[in-house]
Amino acid sequence: MTKKKQTKQAEVNIGMVGHVDHGKTSLTKALTGVWTDRHSEELRRGISIRLGYADCEIRKCPQCGTYTTKPRCPNCLAETKFLRRVSFVDSPGHETLMATMLSGASLMDGAILVIAANEPCPQPQTKEHLMALEILGIDKIIIVQNKIDLVDEKQAEENYEQIKEFVKGTIAENAPIIPISAHHEANIDVLLKAIQDFIPTPERDPNATPRMYVARSFDINKPGTEIKDLKGGVLGGAIVQGVFKVGDEIEIRPGIKVTEENKTFWKPLTTKIVSLAAGNTTLRKAHPGGLIGVGTTLDPYLTKSDALTGSVVGLPGTLPPIREKITIRANLLDRVVGTKEELKIEPLRTGEVLMLNIGTATTAGVITSARGDVADIKLKLPICADVGDRVAISRRVGSRWRLIGYGTIEG
Numbered sequence: 001m002t003k004k005k006q007t008k009q010a011e012v013n014i015g016m017v018g019h020v021d022h023g024k025t026s027l028t029k030a031l032t033g034v035w036t037d038r039h040s041e042e043l044r045r046g047i048s049i050r051l052g053y054a055d056c057e058i059r060k061c062p063q064c065g066t067y068t069t070k071p072r073c074p075n076c077l078a079e080t081k082f083l084r085r086v087s088f089v090d091s092p093g094h095e096t097l098m099a100t101m102l103s104g105a106s107l108m109d110g111a112i113l114v115i116a117a118n119e120p121c122p123q124p125q126t127k128e129h130l131m132a133l134e135i136l137g138i139d140k141i142i143i144v145q146n147k148i149d150l151v152d153e154k155q156a157e158e159n160y161e162q163i164k165e166f167v168k169g170t171i172a173e174n175a176p177i178i179p180i181s182a183h184h185e186a187n188i189d190v191l192l193k194a195i196q197d198f199i200p201t202p203e204r205d206p207n208a209t210p211r212m213y214v215a216r217s218f219d220i221n222k223p224g225t226e227i228k229d230l231k232g233g234v235l236g237g238a239i240v241q242g243v244f245k246v247g248d249e250i251e252i253r254p255g256i257k258v259t260e261e262n263k264t265f266w267k268p269l270t271t272k273i274v275s276l277a278a279g280n281t282t283l284r285k286a287h288p289g290g291l292i293g294v295g296t297t298l299d300p301y302l303t304k305s306d307a308l309t310g311s312v313v314g315l316p317g318t319l320p321p322i323r324e325k326i327t328i329r330a331n332l333l334d335r336v337v338g339t340k341e342e343l344k345i346e347p348l349r350t351g352e353v354l355m356l357n358i359g360t361a362t363t364a365g366v367i368t369s370a371r372g373d374v375a376d377i378k379l380k381l382p383i384c385a386d387v388g389d390r391v392a393i394s395r396r397v398g399s400r401w402r403l404i405g406y407g408t409i410e411g
């Protein structure tokens with residue numbers, strides 16, 4: 001058997017999704033050793049607000065076949081063999097943070113749907129997150145039945161049946177269901193094997209025109225961002241195709257709003273990559289997989305406080321146009337999920353305001369003309385997107401934005 005080269009950069013992004021408090025951050029910690037809820041506000045409120053990222057190695061014991069993240073087998077102490085480095089995107093489960101969850105979902109190659117075994121299934125955001133996976137076409141899914149330590153065998157079985165019933169007819173119908181305890185790190189080896197079996201690394205073309213979606217931007221390298229040795233304006237994001245190298249000239253769209261000769265318009269930013277990092281590792285070049293820190297020559301003023309979140313990065317002249325208006329063909333769901341009573345979804349109306357997620361961008365938009373499934377929308381913040389790109393559509397229902405379907409950009 002050929003030995004696989006140990007890599008410093010992850011190959012695949014796996015989303016942790018599910019209802020608030022069902023154990024996404026705890027499971028990320030059990031797998032990677034990293035507690036991704038780092039921001040003080042998150043610690044205070046006890047929920048994940050921003051996307052958290054953490055990597056681990058998946059390894060296998062050549063003697064007893066145990067899957068582990070450790071260099072030595074926990075069963076027989078043999079040296080384990082490196083299989084793959086994977087990255088977890090920990091998304092928030094709170095209903096008010098659906099836009100953040102959707103931004104994260106645009107970066108996921110597969111997902112782990114975390115369901116607490118000690119609550120009836122489905123809970124509102126269990127449904128809403130599964131719907132988001134369905135809308136974004138993420139079909140490599142593993143379901144974990146977490147907190148198994150809090151229930152007896154009968155309750156675990158009942159919960160299992162509820163999960164089976166809930167996923168029937170959905171994108172997760174054939175997903176494996178693995179009972180675990182993130183707290184006690186029980187059955188993590190079975191989950192690691194399932195990740196190997198069910199969430200393969202997508203085929204990537206290293207020669208594709210490189211493109212990155214920006215998930216975070218910072219003015220300095222703050223503790224907890226895990227991006228070391230980066231100076232100047234820093235971008236954190238996921239490369240969706242191709243390879244970026246230190247020294248590359250890059251363009252960032254939509255860029256910044258400028259007024260010149262009495263005209264206001266959005267101007268792309270151009271800069272140079274001065275450093276690249278994956279976690280604590282400095283890289284010369286970076287491919288898709290994990291959160292990549294990109295040090296630039298941009299004035300940190302432009303990148304501070306996530307100002308460039310939602311932007312798209314590419315080589316100059318290769319990015320899609322900046323759109324302040326879009327026309328979409330919508331595919332709406334029948335009913336609103338994630339609410340107590342599942343209200344019927346009415347057609348789009350001229351004049352209504354929607355929340356749209358495209359890649360990592362979130363923007364509001366007013367429908368200037370609705371004609372059946374087709375709607376012209378004027379955007380509050382412009383987006384950089386191609387014809388054919390998918391847009392997640394949310395509508396205000398009561399006091400919250402609710403996912404109601406998706407649209408495809410027609411122009």
Ligand SMILES: Nc1nc2c(ncn2[C@@H]2O[C@H](COP(=O)(O)OP(=O)(O)OP(=O)(O)O)[C@@H](O)[C@H]2O)c(=O)[nH]1
Pocket residue numbers: 018019020021022023024025026027046047048091092093094146147148149150180181182183184
């Ligand atoms: N008993 C037990 N408790 C758990 C387990 N996993 C998580 N918890 C507890 O459940 C609570 C929520 O866990 P988190 O990991 O923060 O949940 P989350 O899904 O990341 O929450 P949000 O990010 O806010 O959506 C915490 O008090 C954890 O200690 C488990 O396997 N067993």
